[in-house]
Amino acid sequence: MTIWRLRPLALAAAFLLPFLAACSQEPTQAPALPEVSVAHPLAKSIQEWDEFSGRFEAINYVEVRSRVSGYLQSIHFTDGQIVRKGDLLFVIDPRPFQVELERARAELKDAEAQLRFASSNVERARKLLEKQTVSEQLYDQRVQDRDQARAAVDRAQAAVHEAQLNLSYTRITAPIGGRISARVVSIGNLVTGGSGDSTLLTSIASLDPIHFVFDGDEAAYLDYLRHARKGKGQAHQVELQLLGETGFPHKGEMDFVDNQIDPQTGTIRGRAVVPNPNNVFVPGMFAKMRLLRTDTHVALMIPDEALSTDQANRIVYVVDKDGKVAPRTVTLGPVIDGLRVIREGLTPADRVVIDGLMRVRPGASVKPKLATITPKPQPEATTLATASAPGAAQ
The missing domain is CATH 1.10.287.470 (Helix hairpin bin)
Incomplete structure (x- = not known):
């Protein structure tokens, strides 16, 4: 009888033990705040450039034709050589x-x-x-x-x-200096001259200096116009980069902007004049050009990794003194030394989240860890134009 009386008590104790154990545990702790890296925007003295693509064009291009008719007696140049103005090219009998x-x-x-x-x-x-x-x-x-x-x-x-x-x-000389093309007519052929359908003998393209022609969009044109009216910037300075080069080692100056915007493309034609003492640049060659937008000024810069997108806006997340996260809409500039220029939206005192964006949301609290933004200087410019091109005039 005693055993049967004790069995209900044992069963009740077995059911109550987990609840008693749970009641004896301490209260659950709040989850730890996510840790993110924050940094003040880097204030750096910079010059802003815009990049464009384009091609080189000869400043002067001449098709060499005879002014008189007769039989070609001699040729006095090698195809593709550099000629100077006044050099003898052909002799007609x-x-x-x-x-x-x-x-x-x-x-x-x-x-x-x-x-x-x-x-x-x-x-x-x-x-x-x-x-x-x-x-x-x-x-x-x-x-x-x-x-x-x-x-x-x-x-x-x-x-x-x-x-x-x-x-x-009868002595046909070079009207300009530059690189001459191949001869079109051989010795002994009859050459017609002095008319609209005169025989083409060859052509010459000037090389030094040379033009670089590019197209810029309407927004860029208006931006440069505003800077010019405010007395800011030196948009006449340009730097160029050929295929296979690093940096922009070649210098030039703007000398022309067209008088109308192409209604089909919304672009306007621009042109720079570039020294070419080694005759490396040739008409038709592709290159990248950067155009100086502003004079030297102090700008705020952050890494691109700190940027997020909110519909059509670019935003960054800033952390206040209490650790609260807030989004901030910013206006972007170019990338310089590996960092993005921020034209509007930040102050030097702001603490910007630069690492850990996946762990933040507006209004949430975080544990900020102060870091430092450091620029990443571009590699030293290298050029393919250090040696004279074949046939360059010495």
């Missing part, structure tokens, strides 16, 4: 033009002889007119003959000059 010059000179001598004879007749008629032995009409006729002879001399002199000019045109 000059003998027919030399003959024409001699004929013109002979006709000039004949016209001069006729003028001397007519002048003598005028002088004799004048003396006889004074003695009233000839009529005034005869005297006037002699004067007219002399004037016609003088005009004939002028025509003959012009013919001599024309023949001399045509003879000089």
